[in-house]
Amino acid sequence: MARPTPTIPPYAPVPDGTHAPLDFPGYKSTGLRAPKEQPVILPHRLTEVTGPLLTGPIRPGDEDLTIGEHGEAQGQRIVVFGRVSDSDGRPVPDTLVEVWQANAAGRYAHAWDNWPAPLDPNFTGGGRVLTDSHGDYSFTTIKPGAYPWGNHHNAWRPAHIHFSLFGRAFTQRLVTQMYFPDDPLFAQDPIYNSVPEGARERMVSTFDLDTTRPEWALAFRFDIVLRGRNQTVFEEPHA
Numbered sequence: 001m002a003r004p005t006p007t008i009p010p011y012a013p014v015p016d017g018t019h020a021p022l023d024f025p026g027y028k029s030t031g032l033r034a035p036k037e038q039p040v041i042l043p044h045r046l047t048e049v050t051g052p053l054l055t056g057p058i059r060p061g062d063e064d065l066t067i068g069e070h071g072e073a074q075g076q077r078i079v080v081f082g083r084v085s086d087s088d089g090r091p092v093p094d095t096l097v098e099v100w101q102a103n104a105a106g107r108y109a110h111a112w113d114n115w116p117a118p119l120d121p122n123f124t125g126g127g128r129v130l131t132d133s134h135g136d137y138s139f140t141t142i143k144p145g146a147y148p149w150g151n152h153h154n155a156w157r158p159a160h161i162h163f164s165l166f167g168r169a170f171t172q173r174l175v176t177q178m179y180f181p182d183d184p185l186f187a188q189d190p191i192y193n194s195v196p197e198g199a200r201e202r203m204v205s206t207f208d209l210d211t212t213r214p215e216w217a218l219a220f221r222f223d224i225v226l227r228g229r230n231q232t233v234f235e236e237p238h239a
Helices: 197-203
Strands: 077-085 096-100 126-130 136-142 160-166 173-179 218-221
Touching: 096 136, 126 136, 173 197
Parallel strands: 077 218
Antiparallel strands: 077 136, 096 126, 096 160, 160 173
């Protein structure tokens, strides 16, 4: 008996009122990289949506950013956790979730980041994990600091963590940012404010006392919805 031919999922239009425009005047660099013509939709072919599968390598400890090569990272320990779900609320298992962030002083472990804030030799700022059968993920990390970024006079980025989610192939990648509640820098951050007002709170985590580890680490919940009217805000998903 012949095996049925796999079907290619149809293109899902981006929900209105969710994502930031590609060119936002307050965010200077978007004017340099935004397309000047209407983007053309190129449907995925069968080979692009069936592989290669992203199942590793995930090493033991990749989900704990606080343990360095020679000791513990400096700063306030936090647990960042949540669930990845689809538009119908069903969990999405075996999704590769990667994070990268600045350290507690607001500096990245990157050669291009050279503003005068201390580096932490035991904090690389990168981690990865696969969602479990319930779509859940969890990282232990350090709460990142704010940092200057030169977009406008006295510009500082709110504390945030970058998230990358891979589906079952390299073409199925989504990127977003997670913020922390009640950050005083929200009002002057053009990246945050480029997102339509009704969707901004989807980028903000919630403090969770029940998951906070006594005498160890505060906990923040950040659920991620891949599609639908409650979709998480992603960076240029319509480019």
